[in-house]
Amino acid sequence: MINLVIVEDSIDAREGFKYLLKLEKDFRVLKTCESAEELISDKEVLRLTNVVLMDIELPGINGIKATRMIKAEYPDIDILMLTIFEEHDKIVKAVQAGASGYILKNSAPGDLVNQIRSLSNGGSPISPGAARKLLDELRQKEQRNKTPDDYNLTPREIDIFKAIVEGYTYKEMAEELNIASSTAKKHILHIYRKLNVSSKVEFIKKVIDENLTDYI
Amino acid sequence: MINLVIVEDSIDAREGFKYLLKLEKDFRVLKTCESAEELISDKEVLRLTNVVLMDIELPGINGIKATRMIKAEYPDIDILMLTIFEEHDKIVKAVQAGASGYILKNSAPGDLVNQIRSLSNGGSPISPGAARKLLDELRQKEQRNKTPDDYNLTPREIDIFKAIVEGYTYKEMAEELNIASSTAKKHILHIYRKLNVSSKVEFIKKVIDENLTDYI
DNA sequence: TAGCTAATACTCCATTTGGTGTATTAGGCT
DNA sequence: AGCCTAATACACCAAATGGAGTATTAGCTA
Numbered sequence: 001m002i003n004l005v006i007v008e009d010s011i012d013a014r015e016g017f018k019y020l021l022k023l024e025k026d027f028r029v030l031k032t033c034e035s036a037e038e039l040i041s042d043k044e045v046l047r048l049t050n051v052v053l054m055d056i057e058l059p060g061i062n063g064i065k066a067t068r069m070i071k072a073e074y075p076d077i078d079i080l081m082l083t084i085f086e087e088h089d090k091i092v093k094a095v096q097a098g099a100s101g102y103i104l105k106n107s108a109p110g111d112l113v114n115q116i117r118s119l120s121n122g123g124s125p126i127s128p129g130a131a132r133k134l135l136d137e138l139r140q141k142e143q144r145n146k147t148p149d150d151y152n153l154t155p156r157e158i159d160i161f162k163a164i165v166e167g168y169t170y171k172e173m174a175e176e177l178n179i180a181s182s183t184a185k186k187h188i189l190h191i192y193r194k195l196n197v198s199s200k201v202e203f204i205k206k207v208i209d210e211n212l213t214d215y216i
Numbered sequence: 217m218i219n220l221v222i223v224e225d226s227i228d229a230r231e232g233f234k235y236l237l238k239l240e241k242d243f244r245v246l247k248t249c250e251s252a253e254e255l256i257s258d259k260e261v262l263r264l265t266n267v268v269l270m271d272i273e274l275p276g277i278n279g280i281k282a283t284r285m286i287k288a289e290y291p292d293i294d295i296l297m298l299t300i301f302e303e304h305d306k307i308v309k310a311v312q313a314g315a316s317g318y319i320l321k322n323s324a325p326g327d328l329v330n331q332i333r334s335l336s337n338g339g340s341p342i343s344p345g346a347a348r349k350l351l352d353e354l355r356q357k358e359q360r361n362k363t364p365d366d367y368n369l370t371p372r373e374i375d376i377f378k379a380i381v382e383g384y385t386y387k388e389m390a391e392e393l394n395i396a397s398s399t400a401k402k403h404i405l406h407i408y409r410k411l412n413v414s415s416k417v418e419f420i421k422k423v424i425d426e427n428l429t430d431y432i
Numbered sequence: 433t434a435g436c437t438a439a440t441a442c443t444c445c446a447t448t449t450g451g452t453g454t455a456t457t458a459g460g461c462t
Numbered sequence: 463a464g465c466c467t468a469a470t471a472c473a474c475c476a477a478a479t480g481g482a483g484t485a486t487t488a489g490c491t492a
Contacts, residue, residue, distance in 0.1 A: 095351050101344075115344075123344025124351050128317075128331075131347060132340035135311050138354055154468060167417045169448065181448095183470050189450070190468095198450075201383045204420045370438060385478065397478095399440050405480070406438095414480075 002120060003048050006032045007039050007066070008055040008082065013105060017053060020109050027116070035059055036066030046070065049077050051119055054099075056083045056090055064090065064097045071098030078119045086129040092137055101125040151194045160187040164200065165207060218336060219264050222248040223255050223282070224271040224298065229321060233269060236325050243332070251275055252282030262286065265293050267335055270315075272299045272306055280306065280313045287314030294335045302345040308353055317341040367410045376403040380416065381423060 004027055008014040014032050021027045030048060033039045036058050039046065052070065056063040067079050078100040083090065091102055101124045103115055115125035126134070153161060163173035163184075170188070174181035197203045206212070220243055224230040230248050237243045246264060249255045252274050255262065268286065272279040283295050294316040299306070307318055317340045319331055331341035342350070369377060379389035379400075386404070390397040413419045422428070 092354070095354050098355070100351070101347075118344035121344070122348060124348035125344050126342060126347045126351075128334035128337070128339025128341050131342040131350075132316075132338060134347075134350055134354060135316070135340050135342075138308070138311050138350060139314070156469065164417075167415065167421070171448080179469085180471055182472060185449080185451095186470080189452095192450085199383065200449080201380075201416050201420055204417055205383070205424070208421070208424050372439065387478080395439085396441050398442060401479080401481095402440080405482095408480085416479080 001026055001028055002116065003028050003030050003050045004053065004116070005030050005039055005045060005049050005051075006053045007034075007036055007058065007063070008032070008053070009034050009058055010055075013055075013082075017112075020112065021116075024113060027113075036061040036063065036069075040066060040069060046074055046077070049074070051116060052077060052079045053116075054079050054081055055105075056081055056094065064093050064099075067094065067099050068097040080116065080119065080125065086127060086133065088133045088137070091130045091133050095134065102130040103127050104129075151191075153191065153194060157187055157191050157194075160184060161191055164188065164191070164203060218243050218332065219266045220245050220269065220332070221255055221261060221265050221267075222269045223250075223252055223274065223279070224248070224269070225250050225274055226271075229271075233328075236328065237332075240329060243329075252277040252279065252285075256282060256285060262290055262293070265290070267332060268293055268295045269332075270295050270297055271321075272297055272310065280309050280315075283310065283315050284313040296332065296335065296341065302343060302349065304349045304353070307346045307349050311350065318346040319343050320345075369407065369410060373403055373407050373410075376400060377407055380404065380407070380419060 004021060006014055006017050006021075006029065008017065011034070014034065018029050018032050021029050031039070031042065031045050036054075037060055039052070040061070054063045054067060058066070061069070063081060067081070070077060070079065075098075079098065080101040080103060081094045081099045082103065082105050084105055086102075086104070094102055100119055101115065103112070103125055104127050107115065107127070118125050159177060160173060163176060168176065170181040170184045174184045177184070192198055192203065195203060195206055197206055220237060222230055222233050222237075222245065224233065227250070230250065234245050234248050237245050247255070247258065247261050252270075253276055255268070256277070270279045270283060274282065277285070279297060283297070286293060286295065291314075295314065296317040296319060297310045297315045298319060298321050300321055302318075302320070310318055316335055317331065319328070319341055320343050323331065323343070334341050375393055376389060379392060384392065386397040386400045390400045393400070408414055408419065411419060411422055413422055
């Protein structure tokens with residue numbers, strides 16, 4: 001038995017979803033709400049709920065914020081976001097808020113039922129359009145990947161590289177590597193030249209920006 | 217007309233997919249390959265291809281690596297990954313390699329055809345299980361989110377904060393904000409105290425680690 | 433009014449940094 | 463052998479940094 005709640009401000013859509021879901025023997029619609037506040041204040045229902053169909057565009061507290069609030073206190077509730085459009089920002093924010101799925105309101109009825117069922121199987125139903133945006137987002141986040149090899153650092157320079165990233169002063173890294181601090185500084189300046197930076201701040205920012213820390 | 221290529225080492229699966237796709241009037245199967253090398257070396261076919269059905273587990277060059285290679289030279293080809301299992305690592309790596317979709321080999325025939333069609337509409341078909349793993353991955357990456365508000369910085373400290381992140385020296389930020397450099401330094405030291413750091417390197421690392429840059 | 437905070441500014445001090453130059457040695461390659 | 467690079471070390475110099483201290487003013491709150 002899957003206990004569901006529908007949060008949707010449009011009465012037509014709300015009643016339509018309710019009608020559709022009541023046809024399924026193993027679904028139980030606990031409540032329909034026209035605002036997120038209505039659900040959030042009903043602890044009794046939340047305690048019993050397995051799945052929430054959450055409209056994104058809601059009056060008052062919007063669907064994304066409501067998702068965040070509900071997931072904070074009821075992490076086991078699966079929240080399926082409903083929307084007309086697949087907007088990049090909202091998709092990403094909904095996922096970050098804790099949404100378990102993201103589908104279009106105009107999905108075919110059979111699809112919606114299967115999508116809800118896939119939640120029970122630990123899946124995350126997501127429309128192809130929304131998936132495309134998530135794939136792009138994830139790919140974009142991993143795009144910056146260089147290694148110190150890209151900068152032709154010598155073995156010693158890599159030692160020094162690591163020490164700078166650790167936050168060592170010239171003196172400290174000299175002691176650590178048994179060299180003079182002037183030598184350490186020489187290496188650092190070589191590294192700066194290869195990375196085309198001229199200060200520690202620039203260096204650290206570049207290292208992190210290009211995920212050079214993955215090498216360490 | 218959608219031009220397809222199937223890369224699949226199992227002859228049964230290969231022929232099965234081919235049979236299924238040939239039933240569609242607007243699909244054309246240009247080639248079936250039992251290894252990725254077979255496709256990669258066929259520039260003629262690649263030039264005409266719109267969609268590749270790519271098995272992940274392949275002898276020789278695996279599907280993920282092949283995807284990376286193909287996408288590097290043919291960025292417009294959509295590659296749909298086929299697999300039996302939905303393993304987190306492979307899903308993430310496939311996406312990073314440039315895959316446009318990720319589906320199970322045992323998808324219902326009608327689903328597969330619709331999934332390929334959704335590629336043409338700019339979508340990314342992805343199985344619910346794979347989607348779950350991507351959502352988890354994306355959510356995990358955004359978990360670190362603090363704002364300077366968390367550190368009770370004063371308005372002026374925020375000005376200085378931004379200037380440090382930009383890489384300005386005390387002198388430069390003093391000129392920028394029309395104050396004395398000693399004043400700028402005072403603010404910096406206050407910021408360090410609130411963030412519990414004691415150098416620019418530590419500061420920058422913390423700022424980036426906690427996504428404090430999002431505020432700027 | 434008194435107390436507190438924010439913003440400003442100066443002082444002193446020691447350390448660190450960034451830049452440049454000079455020099456030597458060892459190892460590898462042509 | 464000659465050349466080049468990597469590693470090492472020192473020197474000089476100026477600027478920048480981090481830390482501490484002192485002081486003043488303005489605004490806000492109890």
